[in-house]
Amino acid sequence: MIAPVRPTLGTLVRRALLRRCPRCGAGGIWQSYLRMKHACPTCGQVFERGESHDFFIGAYLINLVVAELAAVLVAAAMWITLGSRVSFNVLWGASMVLAVVMPVIFYPFSRELWLAFDLHFRPTEAGDMG
């Protein structure tokens, strides 16, 4: 019997960042920008894995940390590069806009990254296939 191919963590993360199925690399796993299909149409991997509807809580944490960190880093970069040529209100406004917009933009990537990490540490099991 041939052991199934198990993608490396780097491959899983690369596929996730390309918004493809982390398990098989196929595209078409999103119904819309923010809505993931139930399972991969190519390999059948179910995306809500075994822990009912709260599987993606880890994705929300990844999303929150990355998005809010991006807002702070952009404001810090603007402050460092522009110094006193930009007012505090502009920096504050830019970081507030990013704090609201970034979680929406990054949402699909955080879901896929969470799935990629989960597949790395807990490979596909019986019951994961749709």
Ligand SMILES: [Zn+2]
């Ligand atoms: Zn797949």
